[in-house]
Amino acid sequence: MPETDFISAQLADNSAADRRNILYDSIIIGAVLIALGALFVIGMSVERLAIFAGFVAGIAALGVFYARATKLRHVIIGAFSAHPTLAVVLLVVLLAAYPLALSRDPYLIHIGALAAIYVVMALGLNITLGYAGLLDIGFAVYYGAGAYASAQLAIHFGTSVWFGLLAGGLSASFFGYLVAWPALRVHDHYLGLVTLGYGLMMNLLARNLYFLTNGTDGVINIPAPSIGSHIFTEPLNLGWITLPFQANFYYVAVSLALLTAFINYRLGQSKLGRAWDAIREDEIAARCSGVDARSVKILAFSCGAFFGGIGGATYAHMIGYISPENFTFIESITILVMVVLGGAGNIIGVTIGAVALVALPERFREFDHLRLLFFGGALVLLMINRPEGLFPRRRRRRKLQPDKVAALLAQASNELVKATEIAARS
Amino acid sequence: MTRPLLRIEQITKTFGGIRALSELSLTVGENEIVAIIGPNGSGKTTLFNLIVHLYDRDSGSIVFGEPPADLTRLATHAINAVGVARTFQTLRLFANLTVVENVLVGMSARLRGGIIEAVINTRRTRREEVEAEEKALELLSMFGHRLISMYNEPAASLSYANRRRLEIARALASEPKLLLLDEPAAGMNPSETREIMDDIRAIHERGCTVLLIEHDMGLVEGLAQRVIAIDHGAKIAEGSYREVCANPQVSRPIWGAALTDEANSPIE
Numbered sequence: 001m002p003e004t005d006f007i008s009a010q011l012a013d014n015s016a017a018d019r020r021n022i023l024y025d026s027i028i029i030g031a032v033l034i035a036l037g038a039l040f041v042i043g044m045s046v047e048r049l050a051i052f053a054g055f056v057a058g059i060a061a062l063g064v065f066y067a068r069a070t071k072l073r074h075v076i077i078g079a080f081s082a083h084p085t086l087a088v089v090l091l092v093v094l095l096a097a098y099p100l101a102l103s104r105d106p107y108l109i110h111i112g113a114l115a116a117i118y119v120v121m122a123l124g125l126n127i128t129l130g131y132a133g134l135l136d137i138g139f140a141v142y143y144g145a146g147a148y149a150s151a152q153l154a155i156h157f158g159t160s161v162w163f164g165l166l167a168g169g170l171s172a173s174f175f176g177y178l179v180a181w182p183a184l185r186v187h188d189h190y191l192g193l194v195t196l197g198y199g200l201m202m203n204l205l206a207r208n209l210y211f212l213t214n215g216t217d218g219v220i221n222i223p224a225p226s227i228g229s230h231i232f233t234e235p236l237n238l239g240w241i242t243l244p245f246q247a248n249f250y251y252v253a254v255s256l257a258l259l260t261a262f263i264n265y266r267l268g269q270s271k272l273g274r275a276w277d278a279i280r281e282d283e284i285a286a287r288c289s290g291v292d293a294r295s296v297k298i299l300a301f302s303c304g305a306f307f308g309g310i311g312g313a314t315y316a317h318m319i320g321y322i323s324p325e326n327f328t329f330i331e332s333i334t335i336l337v338m339v340v341l342g343g344a345g346n347i348i349g350v351t352i353g354a355v356a357l358v359a360l361p362e363r364f365r366e367f368d369h370l371r372l373l374f375f376g377g378a379l380v381l382l383m384i385n386r387p388e389g390l391f392p393r394r395r396r397r398r399k400l401q402p403d404k405v406a407a408l409l410a411q412a413s414n415e416l417v418k419a420t421e422i423a424a425r426s
Numbered sequence: 427m428t429r430p431l432l433r434i435e436q437i438t439k440t441f442g443g444i445r446a447l448s449e450l451s452l453t454v455g456e457n458e459i460v461a462i463i464g465p466n467g468s469g470k471t472t473l474f475n476l477i478v479h480l481y482d483r484d485s486g487s488i489v490f491g492e493p494p495a496d497l498t499r500l501a502t503h504a505i506n507a508v509g510v511a512r513t514f515q516t517l518r519l520f521a522n523l524t525v526v527e528n529v530l531v532g533m534s535a536r537l538r539g540g541i542i543e544a545v546i547n548t549r550r551t552r553r554e555e556v557e558a559e560e561k562a563l564e565l566l567s568m569f570g571h572r573l574i575s576m577y578n579e580p581a582a583s584l585s586y587a588n589r590r591r592l593e594i595a596r597a598l599a600s601e602p603k604l605l606l607l608d609e610p611a612a613g614m615n616p617s618e619t620r621e622i623m624d625d626i627r628a629i630h631e632r633g634c635t636v637l638l639i640e641h642d643m644g645l646v647e648g649l650a651q652r653v654i655a656i657d658h659g660a661k662i663a664e665g666s667y668r669e670v671c672a673n674p675q676v677s678r679p680i681w682g683a684a685l686t687d688e689a690n691s692p693i694e
Contacts, residue, residue, distance in 0.1 A: 263545050270544030270551070271530075271537050278520055278531040285518035288478055290506035290535030290600050299541060397578050398526055401556070404563055405577060412571035 022086070025079040029087045032076055033094050044108055044359060052363055063390070095254050099247040106244035113246060113318060115358040116253035117311045122338040122354035123260045123347065124307025128176075129336070130345035130393065131273060132300035133280030135192040138179065138199025139308055139335045142172035144206055144327035146309025147316035148213055151222040154317070161225035165256075165313045172309020173302040175202070180301040184294060187283075199332050206324040218323025222316050225252070232317075249318045256314060257351075260307050264347050267303070269396065276300060277396075308335075330372070337375055341382060342389055349391025428455035429492075431635050432477070432510075432604055437486030439472055439659075446472040447659040449486070454604065459626070459636045461650035463643075463670070469659040470639045471515055474606050478505050478512055491603065507535035511602035513593040515609045515639070521582035525573055528581050528592055529562040532599030565595045569625065587618045591625070598629065605629060607638040611645050623648050 039059060046052045066073060080087050102108045121143060128136045146168030153159045153167055179198045183191055206213045213219065224232040225248075232248040267273050275296045278286035287293050316322045334357060342353020361371055382389070432454040439447045447469045454460050462470050475481045477488055479502050488497040495508045511532070520528050537558060543551045566573040569591045576584060581592060590610060597605055610626065611619040623645055630636055640646050646653060646667060653670040655663040663673040670676055 266545045266547055267541070270547075271534070271555070272541055272544050274523075274527060274531055275534055277523055277527070278534075281520035281522060282518050284480060285514065285520065286531065286534075287502040288480075288506060288512055288514075289532045289596060290503050291531065292501070292503045292534075294501070303541070395522065395524060395580060396527060397524060398559060401559060401563070404560060405574060408563055408567040408574050409571055412567060412574060416570060 022083065025083050026086055026090070028076060028079040029083065030090055032080075033087075033090055037094055037098065040355065040359065041102070041108065044111060044363065045105075046363075049363075049366070056360070092258065095258075096251075099243050099250050100241060103241060103243050103247075106246045109244060109246040109250050111359065111362055113250040113253040114315075115355045116250070116257040117315050117318070118335070118338065118354040118358050119257040119351050120253070120260045120314070121308050121311035121335055122342070122350050123257070123264050124304045124311065125335055125339045126264060126304075126344065126347065126350045127267065127276075127307070128300050128304030129339055130343075130350065131268060131280070132276040132297060134183065134297060134300055135188065136179075136195045136301070136304065137192050137332055137336060138195040138197075138202070139304075140327040140329070140331040141175050141179070141199050141202040142305035142308030143312035143315070143331065143335075144202065144322075144324070145172040145175045145305075146312030147322045147326065148206070148219065149309070150313035151219045151316045151322060152212070154223050155219065155221070161223065161317050164317070165310055168313030168316075169306045169309040172312065173306040176301040176303075176305025176308075177298060180298040183301065184297060196329075196332075199329060203324055203327055203329070206327065213324065216324060218321055218325075219316075220321050222320045222322065224248075224320065225317055249314075253314055253318070256310060260310075261347050261351065268345075268347070272296065272299065273396075333372075333375070337379060340389055341378065343391035343393060344389060345393030346389065346391045349389055349393075352391065353389070428457060430454070431456045431458075431491060432637070433487075433489045434473075434477070435487045435489075437473075437476060437488065438484045439469075439476060439481060440484055445659050447476070450656065450659060450661055451486075452654055452661065452664075454635060454637050457630070457633060457635050458651050459630055459638070459649050460652045460654065461646040461667075462637070462639045462654050462656060463641070463646060463676075464656040468657045470656065471608055472659075473656075474512060474608055474639065477606065478502050478510060503535065506600050506602075509601070509603035510606065511597035511600045511604075512606035513590070513597050513608055513610065515612060517589050517593060519581040519584075519589055519592060519596070522580055524578050525581055525584065525592060526559065526562050526566065526577040528596050529565055529599045530558055532596035533558055533562070535600050562599065565598055566592075568595065568598075568628070587614050587622075590614065590622070594625065594629075598634070602634060604635045604637060607636060607640075609639055609641065611640060611642045619645055 043052065043055055043059075046055055098112055099109045121139070124142070125136060125139050128134050128139075149171035150161070150164035150168035153164050154161055159167070179195060182198075183194050186194055207216050209215075226232060230236075230248075232252075233245050235245050236243040236247045236251075275286070275291045278289065278291050279293050279296060283293055312327075315326075338353040338357045339350050340353075341357070342351065343349030360374075361368065364371075364374070367374075386392070430453045434453070435451045436449045437447055437451070438445070438449055450469070450473065452460075462473070464470055472481065476483050477497060479497055479500060483498055489495065490497050490505075490510060491508060495505075497505055497510070500508065520531060523531070537554060563574060563577065566577055569588075572588055573584075573592055573595065576588070581589065584592060590613075594605075594607070594610065607626070610622055614622060619642060626636060626638070626649055636649075638649070650667060653663075653665065653667050654661060655670050655673070655676045657675075662675045663670045665673075
C-alpha cells in the first residue's frame with residue numbers, strides 16, 4: 001500500500017533526525033563554514049594573478065565535484081538542516097572572528113564589509129526578483145536613493161547616521177513604491193524594460209539635480225557613524241587587541257547582512273512569501289485564489305528597495321563619498337547577476353553570489369574594463385547549465401503536523417478497505 | 427429555484443469584432459447545481475472570466491449574494507473573498523509549490539497578518555499557520571489518500587486527475603458560497619469521472635452552490651438540477667437536462683460533434 005509506505009518513510013525520517021549526532025554534525029558544519037571562509041581569505045590574499053586564476057578554476061572544479069557527489073551533499077545538507085541554530089551560531093562566531101584573525105590586513109576587512117553591504121542589497125533584490133519574480137533591472141536606483149538621503153541628512157541636518165540608515169531605507173522604499181505603479185501594468189521582460197528605463201532616468205536625474213545631489217561632483221565628506229564617543233574612523237580598541245578602523249564598518253555591515261538574511265527568511269516562510277510564490281508561479285490563478293496581486297507586488301518592490309537603500313546608505317557612510325557613478329546601469333546589472341548567479345529565491349545562494357561578485361572583480365582589477373565580458377560569459381554558461389542559478393531555490397516543505405497527516409491517511413485507507421469490502425460483498 | 431445567489435443580466439463581451447457573449451442573462455439559486463453546456467467557443471469560459479472579473483464586461487450586470495455585491499466593480503481577489511472560487515479548464519496550479527501549499531494559497535483571503543507580523547512571527551501568526559495547515563490537510567483528505575499522501579510533493583508531480591482534484595481543493599480553501607468548475611471531468615477516464623461526480627455531490631451537500639461547465643453529458647445529467655445551453659454567446663435553452671436535450675436547437679449530435687473538437691477558449 002503506497003500510503004503505509006509513506007507513513008513508515010515519514011517515521012523513519014523523523015527518527016533519523018533524532019538519531020543524528022550533534023557533535024558529528026557540528027564538526028561538519030564548522031568544517032564547511034571554515035572552508036568557505038578560508039577559500040575567501042586565501043583567494044583574496046594570493047599575490048600573483050596567474051595563481052589566482054588557477055585558484056578560481058580550482059573552486060569551479062570543487063563546485064562541479066560538490067554538485068556530482070550526491071552522498072557528500074546529503075551529509076552536509078543533513079547536518080545543516082538538522083541543526084540550523086547551531087549553524088547560525090557558528091556562522092556568527094566565525095564572522096565575528098574574521099577581523100580578529102586578520103587584524104593586520106585592513107584591506108581584507110574592508111572587502112569583508114563591502115561584501116556584506118552587497119549581501120544586504122542582493123538580498124533586497126532577492127525579495128523582489130527571487131520571491132515575487134519581478135524582474136527589476138533598476139536596482140541601483142534604491143542604492144542611490146538610500147545613499148543620497150542618508151548622506152544629505154547627515155550633512156545638512158546633522159542627523160545621526162543610524163537614523164540616516166533607516167531614513168535611507170525608507171526613501172529607497174518610496175522609490176520602489178514609485179516604480180511599482182507603472183510596473184503593475186506590465187509583465188516579465190516588459191517589466192525588465194520599465195525598470196531599466198527607470199534606472200537610466202534616475203541616474204540622469206542624479207547627475208543633473210544639482211541642488212539635491214551635487215551633480216557629477218558628488219557628495220563629499222559624508223560623516224562616519226559613531227557610538228557614544230567612539231567614532232568609526234578611529235581604530236577599534238577591544239582592550240586586548242586593536243583592530244583597524246575598517247572593522248567598525250565590517251561589524252555594522254555584517255550585522256545588517258545577518259538581519260537582512262533573517263528578515264528574508266521570515267518573509268519567505270510567511271503567508272506573504274506564499275503569496276509572492278503564487279504570483280510568481282501563476283498570477284491569474286493567484287488572484288482567483290484571493291491573493292491581492294497588486295498590493296503584494298507593491299510590497300515586494302518596496303521591501304526589496306528598502307534593503308537596497310540600507311545597503312546604499314551604509315556604503316555612503318563607509319566610503320565618505322558618493323556620486324552618480326556609483327549608481328549606474330552596470331551597478332544594477334551587477335546586483336542582478338549576484339542574485340541570478342547565486343540562485344534567485346535561495347538566501348544562501350544569493351549571499352554566496354554577492355560575496356563572489358565583490359571578491360572576483362576586486363582581484364581582477366587590472367581587467368576591470370573586461371568585467372562585463374566576464375559577467376556576460378559567466379551568465380551565458382550558467383543559464384545553459386544551471387538556469388536556476390548555482391543554488392536553486394528550495395521548495396518550502398511543511399514539517400508542522402506529520403502525525404495529523406498520518407491520522408488522515410490511516411482514516412483514508414480504512415475507508416478504502418471498507419469500500420473494497422462493500423464492493424466485494426455486492 | 428431557490429433564492430438567487432448569482433444574477434447575471436444582459437451581459438455582453440466583445441473581443442475586437444467578435445461577440446463572445448451577447449446579452450446573456452442567467453441566475454443561479456442558492457445551493458443549486460447548474461451546468462452550462464455549449465460547443466467550444468460558445469462563450470462559456472468567457473462567462474466565468476467575467477464573473478471573477480478577469481475581463482471587463484462591455485455592458486450588463488453581475489450581482490452576487492446578499493447583501494448584493496456588484497462583481498463588475500470588485501477586483502478578482504476581492505471576488506474570491508466575498509465567496510466565489512473557481513477552477514480552470516486548462517489547469518493552473520502553482521506547479522513548483524507543494525500540494526499543501528497550493529491549498530494554503532487558496533486561503534489567502536481568509537488569513538490575516540501583515541508584513542510586520544511575518545517578520546516577528548508572533549504566536550498568533552504561528553497559531554494561524556498551524557490551523558490553516560490543519561484545514562488544508564482536511565480539504566486534501568476529501569479525496570481519500572490521493573492528495574494527502576503527496577502533501578509535501580510539488581503539484582507538478584501529481585497525475586492529471588489528481589491535479590484536477592487539487593484545483594478543486596484549492597478553490598474550496600476560501601470557503602466559497604459559489605464554486606465555478608470549468609470542465610471538471612476534462613481528460614478523465616469514466617471511473618475518474620464517476621469519482622469526481624461523487625466529490626461534487628459531497629461539496630454540494632456541504633452547502634456550496636455549484637456552477638459548472640462540462641462537455642461530458644453523463645456528468646451533466648447525473649449532477650445538474652438545471653442546465654443552460656449557450657451558443658454564439660447567447661442562451662438557446664434552459665431547464666432540466668431532459669428539457670434541454672429535447673429542445674430542437676440543442677440536439678445531442680451537435681454536442682457529440684463538439685466533444686471531438688479540442689477546446690480553444692480565448693483566455694489562458
